Amino acid sequence: MKIALTGNPNSGKTTLFNAITGKIEKVGNWAGVTIEKKEGPIKSSLNSTARDIVAVDLPGAYSMSPFTSEENITRDFVKNENPDVIVNIVDATNLSRSLFFTTQLLELDIPVVVALNKSDLNVKKENRINVQKLSKALGCPVIETVSTKSSNNGLNELISKTVEVLGKGQSAPFDAKDVNHSDEKSVRASDESRYSFVNKIVTDVENRKTKSSSQTTQDAADRILAHKWLGLPIFAVIMWAVFSISQTHVGPLVADTLVGWIEGFQGAVGEALGDSVSPVLYAILVDGIIGGVGAVVGFLPLIMVLFFLLALLEDCGYMARVAVIMDRFFKKVGLSGKSIIPMIIGTGCAIPGVMATRTIKNERQRRTTAMLTPFMPCGAKLPVIALFAGAFFNEAAWVGTSMYFLGIFIIILGALIVVRITGEKHAREFFIMELPEYRMPSIKRATISMLSRGKAFIIKAGTIILLCNAAVQIMQTFNWQFQVVAEGAENTSILASISSPFAFLLIPLGFGVWQLAAAAITGFIAKENVVGTLAVVYGITNFIDTEALEMTGSATDVAGVMGLTSVAALSYLVFNLFTPPCFAAIGAMNSEMENKKWLWGGIGFQFGMGYVAAFLTYQIGTLITTGTFGTGFVPGLVAVALMIGAVVVLVRKGDQKAANKLKATA
Template identity: 80%
Template sequence: MNMEGKMRVALTGNPNSGKTTLFNAITGRIEHVGNWAGVTVEKKEGDIKKNLNKTNVEITAVDLPGAYSMSPFTSEESITSGFVKNENPDVIINIVDATNLSRSLFFTTQLLELDIPVVVALNKSDLTKKKKTAIDVSKLSKSLGCPVVETVSTKGNNNGLEKLISKVVEVKDKAQTAPFDSKGVNMSDKNSVEAYDKKRYDFVKGIVSKVEAREVSSNTQTKQDAADRVLAHKWLGIPIFAVIMWAVFSISQTHLGPLLADTLVGWIDLFYGWVEGLLGEGTSPVLSSILLDGIIGGVGAVVGFLPLIMVLFFLLALLEDCGYMARVAVVMDRFFKRVGLSGKSIIPMVIGTGCAIPGVMATRTIKNERQRRTTAMLTPFMPCGAKLPVIALFAGAFFNDSAWVGTTMYFVGIAIIILGALVVVRITGEKHARSFFIMELPEYKFPSVKRATISMFSRAKAFIIKAGTIILLCNAAVQIMQTFNWQFQVVAEGAENTSILASIASPFAVLLIPLGFGVWQLAAAAITGFIAKENVVGTLAVVYGITNFIDTEELALVSDGANVASIMGLTSVAALAYLMFNLFTPPCFAAIGAMNSEMEDKKWLWGGIAFQFGMGYAVAFITYQVGTLLTTGAFGAGFLPGLIVVAAMIAYVVYLIKKGNEKAERKLALSV
C-alpha cells in the first residue's frame, strides 16, 4: 500500500510508441531512446517534474520495456507483465501511437482488465494531420472506459503533458472497467486463447472504425517506401552503410572533431603549466612526476580526445533518431541468419558502439538461449566509445587518412562477429536451427538535435567520470610502478626496464613479439586496457613520458615536437596490429561482468573470453606478418613461434567443430 501523498505510475506501451521519450519529458531524466524493441531492457524510475505536477502528490513514474501483449513472448515483455501484475502501480499510463491506433489498442484492452486505473496518452498526435488522419478522442475515451489525452512528447508547448498528469491524479483509487474482458478464458488452453485473441482483434478493429477517419492511398508508393528500397536494399544497403560510417568518422576525427579539440587541449596545457608552477623547484621529483606525468599527463591524454568522441556520439544519435539504424538491422538480418543468429542480434551490437556493457545487457531480449549467449560473447567486438581514443591516436599518428581506419575497424569487427557466430553455431551443433526476426520499422523523420545533444552530453559525462576515477587511479598506479623497483628505490634514468611495471609487463611482451610489438611499454598499456580501454592511451602517455598531450591536427600525442610514431618505434603495420589487438581482445572487466550476468553459464563465459583472446591474437598476428611480408618482402620477427600458437588455436577450434558436427548428427538421427 502506497503512503498517502505518494503515487507510483507505470508507463507502458508498444515499442516505438514514444514511451521513453514521454518518460524523459515528464521526469527530466535522460534515458536512451531507440527505434527498436528492447532498448529499455529494465525498468527506469523518475519523479514527475513539478511544473507538470500541480498537486501535492509526489508521483514517481516507472518506464517499462516496450510490449505488444500482457502474454510475454520476450524477456522485456516479461519485465513489463511482471511489474504491472505484481507491483500494483496506482495508475497505468498507456502510451498509444496515434498514427497506428489499431496496433496499439490490443495491448490497451488487456491493461484495462487488470483493475488498475488507466489513462491513455494518445502520443504523436501532431503527426496525424500529416498522415491525413482524424481521431475522435471523446468517442475513443467512451469506448475504452478511461481518460484519453492527446500528447506530443517531443515538443515543449501545448503538448498535453500537464493535462495527462492531472488525469493521472484524478483517476487514482477509482474503479476501472474493462470494455473487453477475458477473465473467463482458460489460459492453459492454446486454442481457447487464440480464439479469444481473435475476438479481441475484432473488438479493437470495431473501435478503430468508429473513432478514426483515415485517408488511404494504397496504390501510391510513399517517400518512406522509396527510401527503404534503396537504404534497406539487400545489396545496396551494405555499401551505403559503409559510406555513411566513413562520413561519420571523417567528420568526427578528421575535420570537426580536431577543430573543437584544439580549445580543450589548450586548457589542459594551461592547467598542466599552472600545477607545475605551483609545485616549484623544491618539490620532490618523484611526487612531481606522479602528479604531472602520471595523473595530469595520463588523464589529459585521454580527455584530449573527448571532443572527437562527442562529435561521433552526436552523429550516431542523429542516425539513430532519424530511423536509419533500424534499417541497418534489417540489412544485416539475412547475413546473421546464415551464421545461426538473427537480425535482432545486431541491436545489442549497435548499442555496444556506445558502450559494450548496455550492449551485452540488451542481449536479454533474445529468446533463443544459444543465440543470446553467442551475441553476448560477440557484441564486445564492436568498437565502443572507450576504444575510440585508441583508434583516434593510432589513426592520426601512423596513417594520413584517419577516417578510413576507424571505418575499417567497425567492418573488421562485423566480419569477426560473423566468423565467430559461424564457429559457435558449429561447435554447439545447432547449425540447422532456424531463427526468426520480426521488427517494426519506424518512419523516417528529421532527427532531433536536442535529443542528440542530450545523448552526446550524457555519454560525455560518463566518459569524464571514468577519466576522473578509474583512469586517474590506474595511471597513478602505472606511474608509481614505473618510478620504483621492487626494493622501492627510485629507478635511475635510462634503467626503466628495472621498474616494477617493466618486470610485470616483460613476460607478456615476449608473447607479443610475433605480433610486432614485443616491448614492455606496449604490453603494459595493453594490460591496463583490460581495466578500461581508454587506459591504453593514458598508459602510453605515462610510460613514454609524453606531457604535451595531443596535436589535434594530426590526432597524435607529441613530446618536444616529436611524433608519437617515432617515440613508440612502431612501423605502420605493427601499429595497425597493435590497434586490432586492443580492439578485438576481451573488453574491460565491467563488460566481462555483464557477459557473466547474461550468459548465466561459467563454461560459456570462460569459453567466450578464451575465444576473444584467441581472435585478437590471431588477427594481430596475421595483420603484422602478412603486412610486413607485403611491405618488406619478408616475415616479421617471431613468425614461426606465432604461427605455431595460431595453428594450435585453429586446430583446437576445428576439433571442437568436429565434435559439434557429431552432436548435430546424433540430434538429427534421434529426430528421425
C-alpha cells in the first residue's frame, strides 16, 4: 500500500513524514526544502494492520496546475503513479490557503484523508475548527494532527483512517469538469469559483479571533529583525555570536576530549604494530589514514555545535526573515527572490542548495543561482575555517562571520557580472514567501538535524577522506621510481612533483609551496580534505591543541609549521572557500544547468573569483601590515588583469547583445 503525502509548502508535511516513518529528512520554514520525492515505510508502532505501508513525501505544491518543477513532481506522481491513498496535510492555522489544493485532489477519484496539522497552534490562539463540519463539507475524513509531538499527536488515528478508506471511491465537492483548460478566461473563472467555494467552507467551519487593530508581538519583532536597514547588521551580530559560541567557547571544549581519544587510538595502533612492521606501512596506516582522518574528525564537535545553533535559528523562524532581508539586494543584481533559499540551504551542503534552484522558473536566473550558490561556505568548509581561525587568529569569531559575508558580497558581484555578460535585462520578479510565526525552537529537532549532519560528515571522513589521505600518504612516501623517499628529501616525492607546478601559480597569493598546493588540490574532491592533507604532509595530528605541534620539531604553532603569515593564511582560507566546490557539487551544477557552456563557464568563473579574492587579500593585507606588496605581486597582477580583461570582453559582448535586442524590439 502506497500513500502520497501532499500539501502546501510549510504545512508541516516533511515533519509528519519523519514522524510516521522515523526518518530524519531535512525540514525547513520555506518552499524548496523537499526537492524530490522521498519514500519510507510506516513505523510498525503506527501500523497495526498486516499491510506493508509506504509513505511518499512529495514536494510542496499550491495547485495541481504546476508553476515550478517541484509542483511538476507532485502532479506527475499523483496522476501517473496511482497512489492508493492521498494524505493531504493542511495547515490548520491557514485553512483558506490550504483548501484550494485540497479541492483539486478530491477530483482525482483517489481516496483522500486530510491531516489537519498544527492544530495545537490554533488552540493557543483560541481559534477553533469544527472538524466534523469540515469533513462533511469536503466529503472525506479529517484528522487533527500535531506532528511535532511524540504523544497525543493524532498520527495513529490518521494511519488507521488511511487504511480504512483504501479502495473506496472519492466524490468531489467542487465540480470543475466543464473547465476549458486551453482557455485562460475559463480557467480564471473556475479558479475564482473555487476560491469562493473554499472561503464559504472556511467561514462555516472556522471560528477565528483576530485583533487587526493592534500590533502583535510578531509584528513588533519583524519591524526590527526584518528592517531594511537594521536587519543586515543584526544578522551579522547573530552570525558572530554563533561562530563565537561554536568555534571559541563550547566547540573547543568538546574537541579537546575527542582529539585526546583519537591520539590515544593512534598511539595504541602504533604500539600494536610494533617495531617489526614496515616503516612504510606504519606511515600509511598510522600517520596517513588514522592521523589524516583524525585531524578532520577532530573538528567534528565545532561543526556540530554550529549546525545545532543554525538549526535553532531556522526552527524559530529567523532564517526566513534573513531571506526577506536579502531579497531587496538580490533583486537589484538580477537574481530572483527565490535565489535566497538555495543559498541558505547551501550553508549546510552545496549539493541540496544547488538542487533547490530548480524552483526558479527563469532559466538564466536558475543557472546563475546554481553557479553562485557554492560561494556560501558549506559544512564541508567549516573545518578549514575552524583550523585557520584557531591557528592564526586565536579562534576569533570574526573570521567565520566575515567569510559568510564575503561569500554574500561575491555572490552579489558575480550576479552583476553574469547579467552584463548574458545581456539580459533585469526580469521583474516578485518574491512571495509566507513568514512562519516566531516560536520556541525545538531542542529535539535541532539535535536530530545536528546528528544527521554529523553522521554525513563521519561517513565522508570514513570513505572519501580516508581513501584520499591514504593516497596522499603513499604519494608522499614514494618517488616516481617507487622508492621510499629519504627523510629531508620530500621534494622528490610523487606528491611534490605533481603539486609544485600548481604551487608556482599560487606564489602571488602568499602560499606557493607544494604542501599547501597539494591540500588545495585534494580540496576539490572534498573540502574537508584540505585539513586531512595538511595533517599528512606536515605530520600534524592535533590541530585543536597547538601544544601538540611540538612533535613536529620545527615550531610550536601552526604558523611556524606551515611558514605562513596571518595574512597569507587568510588568503589561503579565501582561496579554498571561494574556488570551485567539491566534485559532487559540480555534478549537481551540471544537472541543474543542463548546459555544458554554462557549466564550464561557471567553473572558470568560480576559480577566477577565488584567485582574485585571495590575491587581493594577500597583497593588500601585506601592504597594510608591512608597507610593501607581497611576493609575486607583478606576475599575480598580470594574471588578475588577464582574468578581469576576459570578463570585460564578455561584458562588452553582452552589452552589444542587449543593444541588438533593444533595436530588434524598437
